[in-house]
Amino acid sequence: SASGTLSLPEIEGKLKLGYTYPEQIAASNTGEIPQFVRITIKKYWMTKENSKRVDLSPALIELKFNEDGWIKDEKSSTDEREVYYYASVLEPGQSTSDLTSTLSVSPKVMSEKTEENYSYNDLKFCLEASVDAVQNRHAEEAIKSTWGVTASMNGDGTRITAIQ
Template identity: 60%
Template structure:
């Protein structure tokens, strides 16, 4: 019950409640009518379609995560398929095109959060090491980084134009590389980053385009200007 109350209190859901209520009333009417018709005729069925916000995260054209009213996992660990035997070449720019697709039925604005960190093999992440050596090259093709919310470990991107159903954004990134400057981090005995794993994770979420500035402020906690077709970070 608590989960349901939390769900219906979300601003992105409020505008859909009227549609959902109508759907339930129609369903009730259909069932009542069918109960009578069953005495003299075969049963019939009717479907009620409710608008939904659903979004998918793409890496180099392949879906790695999805998020929305229909469930899914909004987070995914990026694959970096061109890395052979799990060993990355310092300074080499691996293709890494991260994009978002609107898989729902209504226009929406989308946000992607990128996490970068280091780990020892089979161990927890190393919070004492510098994630900025993991370099994700941005395209700025319709995307804007939220400088106030971003750190060396966490980067937050907003796609400023509205994303229509079925559409896919331009990639927010082009390549990923490990800076050769990690070689400057060493002790007398070894290199600090030698034989460590670097990790890159991404999360996607979306919000309706109706009353966008108010909805984004309520759900994402940031102030934007604009309208149902385009937003601007304040």
């Protein structure tokens, strides 16, 4: 939502495993200069006491990514974190295309159990999306300095063609 919270009105109190819920994540340029943007998505499991469970698979929190217009940073991405760069420069007032379209929790969470209960019992899944941007002036240098990656650009500097 505009307030930054994930809202799934279709759930009505209970999450259905394997069911895909709409979840669109995008970014907007609310500034006054053209920018290149990056979105980092983190997925993980937490206890009721808000302790992160690093022993459980974040891959079971499934997002469908729309990679059209986005470049995935394979080197920086893991099961817990995925990093995407919007390929085109984002002009003031413009928004990116949606990076994601759906969210689901895999039914495989039911296959992991101890003698007494399921490993994922009473846990909540967490999904964090963060956006940061760099100016389009001297974009290659700004991207390298700010994000620590090398960006290849098209001839007029309006599009990232590759990330290394």
